[in-house]
Amino acid sequence: MREGILRSGWMRCGACNGVTRWPECQARCGGLEDRSDDARHRSDVVRREACDPSIDDTRQLASHGVVPPQRVRRAVRWLVALSAWIDSRRRPAEIQALSPDPSEASPDVSEKPTEADAPPSATWIPPGGAELTIAEQRIASGMIYVGAHLPPVAEPCDVEPALIDPRLPVEGGRAARLEETMTCWPAYRELSPQHRAEYLGWLARGRREPDIDIGYVFLFFYGLERRLLHDARHAPVGEVERAALEAEILALHECYARSASFRGYASGLLGAMWMGEETPVYARLPPPEEPRAGELPLLLRLGLGQLLRDGVPVPAAWALSWALGDPEGWPASLATVGRCPDALRERFHARYAETFGSGIVRRPEGRELIVHYRPASASFGGGLVLAAPGVPDVAPIREPVKRLRRLLERCMAELEPASLRPDLDR
Incomplete structure (x- = not known):
C-alpha cells in the first residue's frame, strides 16, 4: 500500500478506488493510494530517506541527485508524520497479519x-x-x-x-x-x-x-x-x-594449501590484521612464497616496508618472496610451480648470502603504505581501505627487485628441471 497526498488535500483509496479525505477513507477501509506523479516523486524521496541513513538533510540529498524545492520539503515532512500516524492507528488485526503464526507456516521449513x-x-x-x-x-x-x-x-x-x-x-x-x-x-x-x-x-x-x-x-x-x-x-x-x-x-x-585461492586470502588476512599496528610482522610471520602475477601480496608489502622503516637488512626469505612477487610476471616454468620448491629456496638463500651478505639495506622512500583490501566474505560488500602510518610502500621500488630477479633466474639455471617441480607434499 502506498500513501500519498493530492494537491487538494484529498486522498485516493487503493481499496475502494474512491477519492475522499484521508480520515474518512482510513476509518472505512484502511487503504490509501495516491496515483499522482507529483506525489509519487515525493514518496520516492521519503523512501530514499528511509532506506539510506546517510541522507539526513537537504544538503546531503543534493549529493544523491535530489534537491526538492521548499514546497516538496514541507510535503516530505508532512508525509513522514502521516505515515507515523497511520502506523499508530493500525488495527491489531492488521499488525497480526504482518506477523503470521509460526504454526501456520508451510511444511517446507528447511x-x-x-x-x-x-x-x-x-x-x-x-x-x-x-x-x-x-x-x-x-x-x-x-x-x-x-x-x-x-x-x-x-x-x-x-x-x-x-x-x-x-x-x-x-x-x-x-x-x-x-x-x-x-x-x-x-x-x-x-x-x-x-x-x-x-x-x-x-x-x-x-x-x-x-x-x-x-x-x-x-x-x-x-x-x-x-x-x-x-x-x-x-x-x-x-x-x-x-x-x-x-x-x-x-x-x-x-x-x-591445495587451494591457491584460500592461500591468497589467508596470506592477505595475515597482513591486514597487522596494518596500523606497531608489531613488526617480519619478526613473527613467514613471508608468502607463491608467485603472484600483477601485485605484491599485502603481507609482503607490509613486512618489507617495516624492514625499510626500521633499517633492518632484508632476510633471505623475504628477499626471495620479493623476487617471486614481481608484478611483471614469470616464465611458465616457474609460474606452474605454485609454491617455491625446497631446492630453489636453498640455492637462493646461499647465493643471496654470497651476494648481499646479511641482506639488502635500503633507506625508506616514497609514499606510505595504503591499500585497497578485498576480504573473502561477501559480508563486507567490497573492499576496505587500510593504512600503515610511517611504513613506506615498496610496490613502486624497482631497482632491488630487478637485482633479486636476476639472482633467482641464475639459481633456476643452476638447478635441474626436475628440482623445480612442485613439491606440495612437504
Whole structure:
C-alpha cells in the first residue's frame, strides 16, 4: 500500500478506488493510494530517506541527485508524520497479519528457524571460550559467531554469512558423502541441513581435514575476517586473542594449501590484521612464497616496508618472496610451480648470502603504505581501505627487485628441471 497526498488535500483509496479525505477513507477501509506523479516523486524521496541513513538533510540529498524545492520539503515532512500516524492507528488485526503464526507456516521449513534456543543477538566465542553443543556437536575451540541475528558489515547480505544460528535445522549425524558441492560464497543460513551437519562436525573435529570441501573452510574464515577487520574497531582484539587467531590462520593456510585461492586470502588476512599496528610482522610471520602475477601480496608489502622503516637488512626469505612477487610476471616454468620448491629456496638463500651478505639495506622512500583490501566474505560488500602510518610502500621500488630477479633466474639455471617441480607434499 502506498500513501500519498493530492494537491487538494484529498486522498485516493487503493481499496475502494474512491477519492475522499484521508480520515474518512482510513476509518472505512484502511487503504490509501495516491496515483499522482507529483506525489509519487515525493514518496520516492521519503523512501530514499528511509532506506539510506546517510541522507539526513537537504544538503546531503543534493549529493544523491535530489534537491526538492521548499514546497516538496514541507510535503516530505508532512508525509513522514502521516505515515507515523497511520502506523499508530493500525488495527491489531492488521499488525497480526504482518506477523503470521509460526504454526501456520508451510511444511517446507528447511531454511527457517524452528526452535527459539539461540541468543537474541550474536555472540563472538573467542579462542578457548566456552564449549558449545549445537545439533549434538560439541564445539570447544571457539572462534565462531553464534546467535539468532547478526547484521552484515555492508549491504549485500541480509545476515552475516559466518553466523551459526542454532535454530536452523540440521540433519543429524555426519553426512557420509555430499553430492552437491558448496557455493562460491557460502552462508550458514543458506546451507542445506546436510551441509550444516557436515560443517558443524568439521568444527567439532578440529578443522584440520585437508580433503574437506574448501567452502567449509571459507565459511569459518569469514568469521575470522569479521572479528579482525570490523568488530575489532569497537571491541579491540587483545594480544592473547590476536596471537591465537594468527596461529589459526597459519594452520589453515598450511592445511589447505591445495587451494591457491584460500592461500591468497589467508596470506592477505595475515597482513591486514597487522596494518596500523606497531608489531613488526617480519619478526613473527613467514613471508608468502607463491608467485603472484600483477601485485605484491599485502603481507609482503607490509613486512618489507617495516624492514625499510626500521633499517633492518632484508632476510633471505623475504628477499626471495620479493623476487617471486614481481608484478611483471614469470616464465611458465616457474609460474606452474605454485609454491617455491625446497631446492630453489636453498640455492637462493646461499647465493643471496654470497651476494648481499646479511641482506639488502635500503633507506625508506616514497609514499606510505595504503591499500585497497578485498576480504573473502561477501559480508563486507567490497573492499576496505587500510593504512600503515610511517611504513613506506615498496610496490613502486624497482631497482632491488630487478637485482633479486636476476639472482633467482641464475639459481633456476643452476638447478635441474626436475628440482623445480612442485613439491606440495612437504
